[in-house]
Amino acid sequence: xxxxxxxxxxxxxxxxxxxxxxxxxxxxxxxxxxxxxxxxxxxxxxxxxxxxxxxxxxxxxxxxxxxxxxxxxxxxxxxxxxxxxxxxxxxxxxxxxxxxxxxxxxxxxxxxxxxxxxxxxxxxxxxxxxxxxxxxxxxxxxxxxxxxxxxxxxxxxxxxxxxxxxxxxxxxxxxxxxxxxxxxxxxxxxxxxxx
Amino acid sequence: xxxxxxxxxxxxxxxxxxxxxxxxxxxxxxxxxxxxxxxxxxxxxxxxxxxxxxxxxxxxxxxxxxxxxxxxxxxxxxxxxxxxxxxxxxxxxxxxxxxxxxxxxxxxxxxxxxxxxxxxxxxxxxxxxxxxxxxxxxxxxxxxxxxxxxxxxxxxxxxxxxxxxxxxxxxxxxxxxxxxxxxxxxxxxxxxxxxxxxxxxxxxxxxxxxxxxxxxxxxxxxxxxxxxxxxxxxxxxxxxxxxxxxxxxxxxxxxxxxxxxxxxxxxxxxxxxxxxxxxxxxxxxxxxxxxxxxxxxxxxxxxxxxxxxxxxxxxxxxxxxxxxxxxxxxxxxxxxxxxxxxxxxxxxxxxxxxxxxxxxxxxxxxxxxxxxxxxxxxxxxxxxxxxxxxxxxxxxxxxxxxxxxxxxxxxxxxxxxxxxxxxxxxxxxxxxxxxxxxxxxxxxxxxxxxxxxxxxxxxxxxxxxxxxxxxxxxxxxxxxxxxxxxxxxxxxxxxxxxxxxxxxxxxxxxxxxxxxxxxxxxxxxxxxxxxxxxxxxxxxxxxxxxxxxxxxxxxxxxxxxxxxxxxxxx
Ligand SMILES: [Zn+2]
Ligand SMILES: [Zn+2]
Ligand SMILES: [Zn+2]
Ligand SMILES: [Zn+2]
Numbered sequence: 001x002x003x004x005x006x007x008x009x010x011x012x013x014x015x016x017x018x019x020x021x022x023x024x025x026x027x028x029x030x031x032x033x034x035x036x037x038x039x040x041x042x043x044x045x046x047x048x049x050x051x052x053x054x055x056x057x058x059x060x061x062x063x064x065x066x067x068x069x070x071x072x073x074x075x076x077x078x079x080x081x082x083x084x085x086x087x088x089x090x091x092x093x094x095x096x097x098x099x100x101x102x103x104x105x106x107x108x109x110x111x112x113x114x115x116x117x118x119x120x121x122x123x124x125x126x127x128x129x130x131x132x133x134x135x136x137x138x139x140x141x142x143x144x145x146x147x148x149x150x151x152x153x154x155x156x157x158x159x160x161x162x163x164x165x166x167x168x169x170x171x172x173x174x175x176x177x178x179x180x181x182x183x184x185x186x187x188x189x190x191x192x193x194x195x
Numbered sequence: 196x197x198x199x200x201x202x203x204x205x206x207x208x209x210x211x212x213x214x215x216x217x218x219x220x221x222x223x224x225x226x227x228x229x230x231x232x233x234x235x236x237x238x239x240x241x242x243x244x245x246x247x248x249x250x251x252x253x254x255x256x257x258x259x260x261x262x263x264x265x266x267x268x269x270x271x272x273x274x275x276x277x278x279x280x281x282x283x284x285x286x287x288x289x290x291x292x293x294x295x296x297x298x299x300x301x302x303x304x305x306x307x308x309x310x311x312x313x314x315x316x317x318x319x320x321x322x323x324x325x326x327x328x329x330x331x332x333x334x335x336x337x338x339x340x341x342x343x344x345x346x347x348x349x350x351x352x353x354x355x356x357x358x359x360x361x362x363x364x365x366x367x368x369x370x371x372x373x374x375x376x377x378x379x380x381x382x383x384x385x386x387x388x389x390x391x392x393x394x395x396x397x398x399x400x401x402x403x404x405x406x407x408x409x410x411x412x413x414x415x416x417x418x419x420x421x422x423x424x425x426x427x428x429x430x431x432x433x434x435x436x437x438x439x440x441x442x443x444x445x446x447x448x449x450x451x452x453x454x455x456x457x458x459x460x461x462x463x464x465x466x467x468x469x470x471x472x473x474x475x476x477x478x479x480x481x482x483x484x485x486x487x488x489x490x491x492x493x494x495x496x497x498x499x500x501x502x503x504x505x506x507x508x509x510x511x512x513x514x515x516x517x518x519x520x521x522x523x524x525x526x527x528x529x530x531x532x533x534x535x536x537x538x539x540x541x542x543x544x545x546x547x548x549x550x551x552x553x554x555x556x557x558x559x560x561x562x563x564x565x566x567x568x569x570x571x572x573x574x575x576x577x578x579x580x581x582x583x584x585x586x587x588x589x590x591x592x593x594x595x596x597x598x599x600x601x602x603x604x605x606x607x608x609x610x611x612x613x614x615x616x617x618x619x620x621x622x623x624x625x626x627x628x629x630x631x632x633x634x635x636x637x638x639x640x641x642x643x644x645x646x647x648x649x650x651x652x653x654x655x656x657x658x659x660x661x662x663x664x665x666x667x668x669x670x671x672x673x674x675x676x677x678x679x680x681x682x683x684x685x686x687x688x689x690x691x692x693x694x695x696x697x698x699x700x701x702x703x704x705x706x707x708x709x710x711x712x713x714x715x716x717x718x719x720x721x722x723x724x725x726x727x728x729x730x731x732x733x734x735x736x737x738x739x740x741x742x743x744x745x746x747x748x749x750x751x752x753x754x755x756x757x758x759x760x761x762x763x764x765x
Contacts, residue, residue, distance in 0.1 A: 135351055137350070153351045155308055155349060156308055156350070159308075161307065161350060161352070161499065162499065165351055165353050165355075
């Protein structure tokens, strides 16, 4: 935990591990209390937003966050999986991905396609491949290694359907607007994570 | 799993008022057959019928005039208000009769996931996404324009998937029903992908009886003309009175039974055979026996394109097979109801008529009239000398505390009775150590200091519970201002399924060696509670006004089922 935390957490302190080597794009917004640990590189592309207390862990492989992504609070990107086998990389999220509060994305060649919306408290298993513009609703679980086709909506304990709204452009615009606002609300400190 | 919450359910007296003939097996439910004078009536909480008369005290109402508890099954109900759960708009009785029991404004549920739908503008596709960063365009400043669609924000379904778009964001129900009747008439089902025009225009539905509503109307008018043609003079043709009691039907039945001799004597009474509807104009809807279009639909849409059973069931109209046949579901209206006593018709519960007001004008809940019963083990689990698990060990006696709390302003004399063993295959022994006691009144003129002192004293007592105090037969365990605790001792039976020793068997008794049934391992004690108290006469309404000074004796008795715990399997 960072020293700027005013409120003392009641949870036992998480061993934060070594500081990860980072690589930030332009205009990245990253909160002071975000946690970036691990031995592999963490790439965060331009204009993405990392909320306070989000945890990006590259211990089990490289983490790459695409452009204009939003990673919310208390998420864990690059979480350890049950088996120890490591992939070529940890987690790759393409552009315009939203990872909502409390979600866990396991490490090990896990790919999140462009424009995916990962709802609150979702678990994405190791090596899963989400296509473009998927919506994973709250508390859904994507099994390790699962391939989810483009435009899939996972809802109601794992039911699936295809999103036929065709609102990708509108959604991307709304996300750009949201990022614009978040930049003003979250005090960013990218320098802290670079050495 | 291991934890079990003890419960106390009260049996509503309405169990006796049900005709005994309805019981599937008379033998196991003696309550339904025995005469009311019979004091030896027994109560088996496990009998299938008991399920329908046992309620926690919180669910029960109390009739002050009949001096008895009433459950939600026996009260009579009257609708006070009909309203839409989504927009909370009150719907008049008359409009329910004409429009049906669904919200006719813009409240819809998603046909896929039953989530609420919202009206959204389907903006025409703007130019290519701006490549430069942060230049969020302000196209919305001009205000959203049509066409409009219904969207589900959970599963991302929207009405354009079934080709439904709206011109205005208001009055969706009317627009949708117009679209729907047009759709059913003209939309060629299952082959919609080919013809390109998936945006049904508004066409009037009056021409062909396409929708279910229209078909029903034409069928109804057809059969009404049939009725009046057949019996022009009986005067019942035009009305809906063609039940068995009607004279026309009666004479027809008579002629059927009396045979040919009578009918030949009176050839005029021979009924003419009614014709069935045989054209679409008359409301006939021929079954689609040609499945080729359905099969090609299946081939193109695949499994994902079909509707699930659950989705079809919540549809307003039947017959949906594909996801493209699923229409938004208008919200079903809810009601607020008044509850009345079944025998004296007095109101037991009456809500405020206004939808937004969640208060009650009147609510006579049983908890304000009869003592509540709470159950807990005498020695808590994990305490020194106490049990280590929540499960009951077979054949090892355990003691439970039953605490009765008096809610009324009079002292209540309580008499309890239980059978010596619990009914059912696994008979546990039950002993009530103090079947008779008095609970103090819940008066409001108590001395606060005393109550507080009482409470201070409590923890010490609790401590002595585990160490010293002996359980004495015939004595209350503990008591306070308006509560009394008594001890019940249970010797749980073993739940091994084994044949009974022949010596204990009655003549002709057959062993039931079936596997353990659901919840059969729970020790459930039937307990008969008899209450006696003196009510001052002015509390009694009406009749006894003259002798105000005298106190009237009241009594109330009912069966309870106390769930104590689960027996451990070994
Ligand atoms: Zn009842
Ligand atoms: Zn409504
Ligand atoms: Zn939905
Ligand atoms: Zn009554």
